[in-house]
Amino acid sequence: MxxxxxxxxxxxxxxxxxxxxxxxxxxxxxxxxxxxPRPSPPGNGPLTAVALGDSTVSGEGAGMYTADTNGPNGNWCHRSPNAFIQKVKFPGLLERVNLACSGAPAEQVALGDVKQWTEGSQAEQLAALVKDHRVPVVVIAVGANDDPKFSAQVTECFKAWFSPDLPSCSVAMKQGWQSKVDAMVPKVVKAVDDVKAVLARAGYVPADYQLVLQSYATPVGPGIPEELRNLNGCPFRPDDLQWIARDGVTMLSRGLKQAAQQTGARFLDLAKAGAGHEACSGGADQSREWFTRLTLKLSDLGQADRAQHALQESFHPNANGHAEVANCLNEFLALRDGNATCLAGPDGHLHPAPEVVAR
CATH class of the missing domain: 1.20.5 (Single alpha-helices involved in coiled-coils or other helix-helix interfaces)
Known part of the structure; x- marks a missing residue:
């Protein structure tokens, strides 16, 4: 017993x-x-916010481009210290890294061999970064340089203003815009999924970081003073500007929201972020504008390797625009969940309106 x-x-x-x-x-x-959730992302090194994407992320239009991305050896990524990622605030954040490159398509953000201005995959660059950095924030904006080819469309609108005998550029854009946006979505999805795969291979789980997919702001609107609807400011027809602001950018944002839903990323909509602050909207007071007007670097015209980039800054967020996007993004990150739209508040600055309110 x-x-x-x-x-x-x-x-x-x-x-x-x-x-x-x-x-x-x-x-x-x-x-x-x-x-x-773990107290911080895995690995060693400083907490670091990372941005990937195209010109709206790199800082095109914001000036003061880093020397290595302002033309040497063919690198025109135009990364600026004024870009919004450099103004991101997050508890414990010590570093901010901008991997974006002006003109980048989704394939260059994704894993693979596609290069943009001599630079390889941004996702591969992220894989190297996370070896000695901990990343709690990843912001991506890409897609406009894929099937929509937004910059090329702006050029067509400029040609239409120059040639009164040509039809408005929006006539052609209306016919195929939705199909181009639809074709863009899976490419953006792959790019975002590849970024997630890179972090997963480094030991990250979804709770370790915030993944944000941004859309695009309307750089120029229909309310331009007539005296600036020329080569001194914004040479576009009013009907083209109206369609781009009302329909074109809105449809592009809807497509990017689909990509965010399919990848589980948070979505920050910038479609209306520039309302009232578009290029040329300030008239004589250019300081009110958050986007560059038609910008020609005269000093570049005399150099064969730089001449073709003399207009590259035109109609992109300027330093003030990036500061406003950063303000909205910081408040959005503090919410930690859900989607939002960046809208100007009573104080005149951009703030995130939660999706239910924005709708």
């Missing part, structure tokens, strides 16, 4: 030890069946 009690006691102690071990092993991973 005594031996039976001894074995029974040993069995109870062993069971208790197992239960304690299970609690220690699993207790830090769940509470009420829900995973508990």
């Amino acid at each position: 005594r031996r039976f009690r001894w074995w029974w006691g040993a069995l109870v102690l062993a069971a208790v030890a197992v239960l304690v071990g299970l609690f220690v092993f699993f207790g830090a991973e769940s509470r009420n069946g829900q995973p508990i």
Whole structure:
């Protein structure tokens, strides 16, 4: 009888030890069946916010481009210290890294061999970065340089203003714009999925970081003063500007929202972010504008390797525009969940309107 009690006691102690071990092993991973986020991303190094994408992220139009991205050896990525990612604030954040490149298509953001202005895959660059950095924030804006070819469309609108005998550029854009946006979506999805795959391979789980997909702001609107609807400012026809602002950019944003939904990224809509602050909207007071007007670098025209880039800055967010986007993004990141639209508040600055309000 005594031996039976001894074995029974040993069995109870062993069971208790197992239960304690299970609690220690699993207790830090769940509470009420829900995973508990780790205190910070895995790995070593400083907490670092990272941006990937095209010209709206690199800082095209914001000036002061880093020397290595302002033409040497064919690199025209035009990354600026005024870009919004350099103004991102996040608890414990020590560094900010901009991997975006002006003109980049989704394929260059994704894993693969596609290059933009001599630079390889941005996702591959991120893979190298996370070896010695911890990344709690990744912001992506890409897609306009794919099937929509937004910059090329703006050029067509400029040609239409120059040639009154030509039809408005919006006539052709209306016919195929939605199909181009539809063709863009899976390319953006792949790029975002590749970024997620890079982080997963580095040991990240979704709770370790915020992944944000941004859309595009309307750089120029229909309310341009007549005296600036020329080569001194914004040479476009009013009907073309109206279609771009009302329909073109809105449809582009809807496509990007689909990509965000398919990849699980948070979506920050900038379609209306520039309302009232578009290029040329300030008239004589250019300081009110958040986008560059038609910009020609005269000093570049005398150099064969730079002449073709003399207009590259035109109709992109300027330094003030990037500061406003950063303000909206910082408040959006603080919310930590859901989608939003950047809209100007009573104070005149951009703030995130949660999706239900924005709709």
